[in-house]
Amino acid sequence: MVWKTTLGHILGKATPPTAADPARAAEMRARVAAAGSARLGRSLAIRHVAAGSCNGCELELRATQNMVHDLTQYGFTFTPSPRHADILLITGVAGRNMVEAARQARAAMPEPVLVVACGDCAVDGGVFKGSPAIAGGAEAITAIDLFIPGCPPTPTQIVQGLLALIEAHSFPPKKTRR
Amino acid sequence: MILLSPPDWAAYQGRFIALWTDAQYAYALYQPAELVAVALEGGTYPALPHAGAGWYQRLAFDLHGFKATGAADTRPAIEHFRAADFTAPWPEFAAPEVEGVHQVAVGPIHAGIIEPGHFRFSVRGEEVLKLEARFGYAHKGTLGLMRGKSPRLAARYAARISGDATVAHSLAFAQAAEAALGVSPSGRAIYLRAVMAELERIANHTADIGALAGDAGFAFLDARFALAREYICAAAAMAFGHRLMMDIVIPGGVAGDIAEGGAGEILAVLAALEAELPSLTRVFEDYASLQDRVIGTGIIPPHLAAEFHAGGYVGRASGQAHDARVQPGYPPYFEHMLHMPVQQEGDVAARIRIRLDEIPESIRLIRDMLFALPAGALAAPLPPGSGMGLGVAESFRGPVWHWLHVDNGTIVTAFIADASALHWPLLEHAATTAILADFPLINKSVNGSYAGVDL
Known part of the structure; x- marks a missing residue:
């Protein structure tokens, strides 16, 4: 009976998850509430594209979804389809083989689109700057709204970066951004 | 490192790990840590018969332009879009010759939070007949x-x-x-x-x-x-x-x-x-x-x-x-x-x-x-x-x-x-x-x- 094992596990041996920093998480939730997100609503879908990373950023991006960092509590979810996405999150350099694919993903997203460059490589090419095999950082693919530096950025830095993005777009702009 | 003649190089027996080239030699690495080399002649070296060598020979050609003579598999390994504006046509895959087979293309952008790569499945119904994986999308030089x-x-x-x-x-x-x-x-x-x-x-x-x-x-x-x-x-x-x-x-x-x-x-x-x-x-x-x-x-x-x-x-x-x-x-x-x-x-x-x-x-x-x-x-x-x-x-x-x-x-x-x-x-x-x-x-x-x- 698996439910018995599972239940026994939860009630018995498992150490309860501790939030990364309860005070900080509470503060960030308050910031989300204060921002109001009039324009974006309280639910944002992220389409992640690895355009030439070392997979370090992907590890930490996945860690934002675990019980400690719990990105979902702020209203962010990851979506497989660019058609459902509000945010394009690019990790890694703009590898020559990936530029076209990443541009197509960007083009497939409904406007308005916010683009996040996550990690040093996406910010400006990072350690791979100057390599003939890359076109540069994520800016070589499309215009960027937010840069999250770090090699790789910690899950906390990624979550804080995304919250800053919500705050920056919390009030309806006068005309549609392009 | 042991320098071998081309016939000895091609006939060398061992547990193959890797192959690469520099400006003068092609190197092959065998378990536990045996390194053998052969001098390049006119930018070529004899292909190795080991199962794992195919990828490395393709990679060596894409990185340095040195050819493995007699290699069966000469598909590009990492160089798919050589055009300067990155807009070259998508690489072609061989069409399946059996009736009732169709292809499913996955990637280079995958559904989850993972790295880029392309998988081309030839399927008949749910059954996978063949998978061809294509890499190079994370190539950074x-x-x-x-x-x-x-x-x-x-x-x-x-x-x-x-x-x-x-x-x-x-x-x-x-x-x-x-x-x-x-x-x-x-x-x-x-x-x-x-x-x-x-x-x-x-x-x-x-x-x-x-x-x-x-x-x-x-x-x-x-x-x-x-x-x-x-x-x-x-x-x-x-x-x-x-x-x-x-x-x-x-x-x-x-x-x-x-x-x-x-x-x-x-x-x-x-x-x-x-x-x-x-x-x-x-x-x-x-x-x-x-x-x-x-x-x-x-x-x-x-x-x-x-x-x-x-x-x-x-x-x-x-x-x-x-x-x-x-x-x-x-x-x-x-x-x-x-x-x-x-x-x-x-x-x-x-x-x-x-x-x-x-x-x-x-x-x-x-x-x-x-x-x-x-x-x-x-x-x-x-x-x-x-x-x-x-x-x-x-x-x-x-x-x-x-x-x-x-x-x-x-x-x-x-x-x-x-x-x-x-x-x-x-x-x-x-x-x-x-x-x-x-x-x-x-x-x-x-x-x-x-x-x-x-x-």
């Missing part, structure tokens, strides 16, 4: 960037070959540089490196086992194992200053000492994991619909694993008792006997069991090493010498080999062979033993590195 730099400076590229195995790659690179320049790191550096390497192994094993359960729709195990990884990363950040322990292993030693209280933090996290692991393993084994997904799925038969000389848990789940920590071995593992789990089934379940078995073993090693941590210098200075050096480290997914040719303190040629290069062809086979819907599970169980082969 890393080997080219290493040339002309000092080993100390190039170490940051080695740390970014594959982020999930950053410690293992840094370690193999450091060992290659130390062998080339005749430097020996202190006992303390060797032990700290090994502690980091084992921590990295546990972090990846826990995260991947959880992700596998998650792929099969069982969120509970995913959540618990992801939490285990999170705590290990937090302990690593506290002890070594970086969650993935990137850039801490450097040629000559380590860049920093373990923080005060770091050892206690690591031991506490590992004790919690050790206490929870038997219960999590029982949940994994008890859950019938999870077992149904993983048992008999994605089989890599032992004879095929032997043909490709697969290392790591992919090899060990298919009867190949190989571990670079034992054979050829490197310090400090000579002093710490290693229990090596081996299974024969070669399916997704076997690969999970191997990884579950390796976690307690790594916990034990870390305890022993932290207990026996010797005093000593952190890093030895690197003299600006010349020489060639080979380094190997067992990453969580298998052996990673680094080869360096250093002249007057700067790198002339570097080559890096990640275990994934021999695992990807096996995945292409394993996919054909199951239906299309099982592929995410099989792919995750093999967990090859895309960045690690795209170099």
Whole structure:
């Protein structure tokens, strides 16, 4: 009976998850509430594209979804389809083989689109700057709204970066951004 | 290194690991650590008959333009879009010749939070008849960037070959540089490196086992194992200053000492994991619909694993008792006997069991090493010498080999062979033993590195 094992596990041996920093998480939730997100609503879908990373950023991006960092509590979810996405999150350099694919993903997203460059490589090419095999950082693919530096950025830095993005777009702009 | 004539080169017998070229020679590496070379003639060298050589020969052509004469497979490895504006047409795949077969294209952008790569399935109904994997989407020219730099400076590229195995790659690179320049790191550096390497192994094993359960729709195990990884990363950040322990292993030693209280933090996290692991393993084994997904799925038969000389848990789940920590071995593992789990089934379940078995073993090693941590210098200075050096480290997914040719303190040629290069062809086979819907599970169980082969 698996439910018995599972239940026994939860009630018995498992150490309860501790939030990364309860005070900080509470503060960030308050910031989300204060921002109001009039324009974006309280639910944002992220389409992640690895355009030439070392997979370090992907590890930490996945860690934002675990019980400690719990990105979902702020209203962010990851979506497989660019058609459902509000945010394009690019990790890694703009590898020559990936530029076209990443541009197509960007083009497939409904406007308005916010683009996040996550990690040093996406910010400006990072350690791979100057390599003939890359076109540069994520800016070589499309215009960027937010840069999250770090090699790789910690899950906390990624979550804080995304919250800053919500705050920056919390009030309806006068005309549609392009 | 042994220089061979072209016929001897082509006829050389051994457990093939990797092949690469520099301006004058083609090199081939065999287990345990035999390096043979042949002089290039007019930019060509004889192709090798080994199963694993195909990828490396394609890669050598894309990187340097040197051709393997007589090679059957001449598809591009990493150079797909040579046009300056990156808008060249998409690469073509051979159309299936059998009636009723259609192709399913996946990637280079995948559905999850993973690296880019393209998979082309030929399917009849749900049955997968053929899988062709195409890489190069994470190509960043890393080997080219290493040339002309000092080993100390190039170490940051080695740390970014594959982020999930950053410690293992840094370690193999450091060992290659130390062998080339005749430097020996202190006992303390060797032990700290090994502690980091084992921590990295546990972090990846826990995260991947959880992700596998998650792929099969069982969120509970995913959540618990992801939490285990999170705590290990937090302990690593506290002890070594970086969650993935990137850039801490450097040629000559380590860049920093373990923080005060770091050892206690690591031991506490590992004790919690050790206490929870038997219960999590029982949940994994008890859950019938999870077992149904993983048992008999994605089989890599032992004879095929032997043909490709697969290392790591992919090899060990298919009867190949190989571990670079034992054979050829490197310090400090000579002093710490290693229990090596081996299974024969070669399916997704076997690969999970191997990884579950390796976690307690790594916990034990870390305890022993932290207990026996010797005093000593952190890093030895690197003299600006010349020489060639080979380094190997067992990453969580298998052996990673680094080869360096250093002249007057700067790198002339570097080559890096990640275990994934021999695992990807096996995945292409394993996919054909199951239906299309099982592929995410099989792919995750093999967990090859895309960045690690795209170099």
